[in-house]
Amino acid sequence: MLTAMLAAFAGGIILNFMPCVFPIISLKALGLIRHTQSAAQTRKEGLGFLLGTLVTMMLLAGILLALRAGGSAVGWGFQLQSPLVIAFLALIILSAALNLLGVFEVGLSLQRAGEISLERGAFARAALTGALAIIVATPCAAPFMAGAIGYALVQPPAVALVIFFSLALGFAAPFSLLSLFPALGNWLPRPGAWMNTLKRGLAFPMFAAFGWLVWVLAQQAGTAALAAIIAASVVLSFAAWLYGMAQRRRLAGQSHKVLHLATAVLVLAAIAPLPGVVTRGEALPDENVAQVKWTPQTLADNRGHGKAIFVNFTASWCITCQVNERTSLSTQAVKAALAKTQTLYMVADSTKFNADIDDALNELGQGSLPLYVVYPADGSAPKILPQVLTPSIVINALAQASSKKT
Template sequence: MLTAMLAAFLGGIILNFMPCVFPVVSLKAFGLLRHDGDTASARSEGLAFLLGVVVTMMALAAVLLAARAGGNAVGWGFQLQSPLVISILALVILGAALNMLGVFEVGLSLQRAGELSIGRGAFGRSALTGALAIIVATPCSAPFMAGAIGYALVQPPAVALAIFFALALGFAAPFTLISLFPALARRLPRPGAWMSVLKKGLAFPMFGAYAWLVWVLAQQAGMTALATLLAGSVIVSFAGWIYGMAQQRQLAGRGYRVMYSVTAVLLLLVLVPLPGVMKPAANADIAQNAQQAAPIKWTPQTVAEQRGHGKAIFVNFTASWCITCQVNDKTSLSTQAVKEAMAKTGTLYMVADSTKFNADVDDALSQFGQGGLPLYVVYPADGSAPTVLPQVLTPTIVVNALNQAAGKKA
């Protein structure tokens, strides 16, 4: 248990540097830069970020464990198998990006609207940033994490929650430590006019995260859901613009209440139709790797039928929402070296897609002791025990595994 907790803590620290989390944690990094000399405010925001991370992680873990106890085979990142969650998260991140660009302000007093001061509501804003960071982090699986989560999911609830708590602490540790210890904070750049440029620049990683979520939704729910989300995004952007103007009118002492009402109505027009539209499409695209034109669709039965018949089997457990999976696909599985190794060894290439909920995939993850994606399994040609590859691949790792599974020398 202690080993799993340590692995979870280290995995949480590394998770800060994974591509799916960076757009959100950059917001917290920007927040720390504002606290030059204000130790109390920095500590308050650091503790708020920690609270948001821990509470959200514990809530997600509790739902995950309850779902598994009820017989549902779900794993890390399970909520991103829901098109409704994806669409709402995309709209939230779009709103955050517009806020960074200064279209409207959140958490600032009207007397300081548009400035870079801390303002009122900083504690709640930091807690919400921590919560959003954890939700966005679930498509990623950092080194040390998979084994720790896989172990947690087969333990009693108290042990599992302790491991998820360690993961949350690791994730929040870098920012919290900097905020609690002024000596560390003094090493950060001093605030200045350059921060206004930085604030707007950080909006674009958020737009990138929004674009990724839109793409994931198209894979999950098809063109109707995509069109609904894009139309909703336009309305949300328009609502944000009106809200920003209302803030400025209120600051100038002019009429603004109607504009706030219009903003609320526009947001309701976006949110009300979502539950009826955002549902998994029966014909949604299956995530495929460019490595082969027509990979074999994975099922447990297919693997059982093909094992031990003189051909190695490579199974790619993936999903559109898994950023690490997509990076591995581009940097390793789609390379010419891996393509040639697949051909020379005659390896059967299978894709186990979990973009939408797939109970068989989640059962397989549990069987291999993995709490989440990605998972790469190589079955030797002679039918012996399979090998689980690291979650971060290189072409050399894959080629050597294929040659070994086929009984060939590298």
């Protein structure tokens, strides 16, 4: 258990540097530079981020364990298997980007309109940033994490929650340490007018995250859901602009209630149709005909019959999976190795919930994606590859597996 806790803590720290967390780095970076001369205020923001991270992780872990106790074979990142969750998360990310661009403000100072408020609402902002960071981070698994999560998912709930708590603690550690011990952040530049420019520039990683989530939604639920989220995004953006106008009119002492009402109506109009649209779409078909769809039966039928099998457990919402696909699995060298060794290439797509895939992850002792498993040609024990691939890792594994023939 102690080993799993340490692995989860280390994995949480490394998770800050994984591709999944890059989209949220703008909010974390803005939090780092929102320090003041007041050590107490800085610590308050650090505690807010830590609390938001821990509470959100415990909620997600609690829901995950409850679902599994009820018989659902769900795993790490389970919430991103729901098109509806993806749609709402995309709109939240879009709103955050518009806020960073200054379309509307959060915690706007009543005395000096347009200036970034460092004091007001800092704790709530930091807590929400921590919560959003954890939700966005779940599609990825950093080194050390897979084993720790796999261990947690087969333990009693109390033990599992301790493992997930360690993971959240590691994830929050870098930002929280800088905030709770202000002396560590003395190398950061002092707050000033330049922050307004930086704040707006940091909106663009958020737009990139929004684009990724829209793409994932299209993979999960098809073109009807894609059209719905695009329409909702336009309406929500217009509502954000009206809300910003209402804020400026309020600060100028002018009437603003009608604009607030229009904003509320538009937000409702943007999100109300989504549940009915995104949940009835079908995933777009896979265009790669060289792949064999993984099922437990297909694997059992082909295992140990003279051909090695490479199984790619993946999902559209798993950014590390997509990076490995581009940098390793889709390269000519790996394709040539697959052909030369006559390896059967199977894809287990967990973009939408698949209980068989989650059962397989559990059987292999892994709790998260990506997962790459090579089954030798002679039917001997499978080999699990690292979560971050290189072409040479895959080629060597295929050569070894295909040479083990009965």
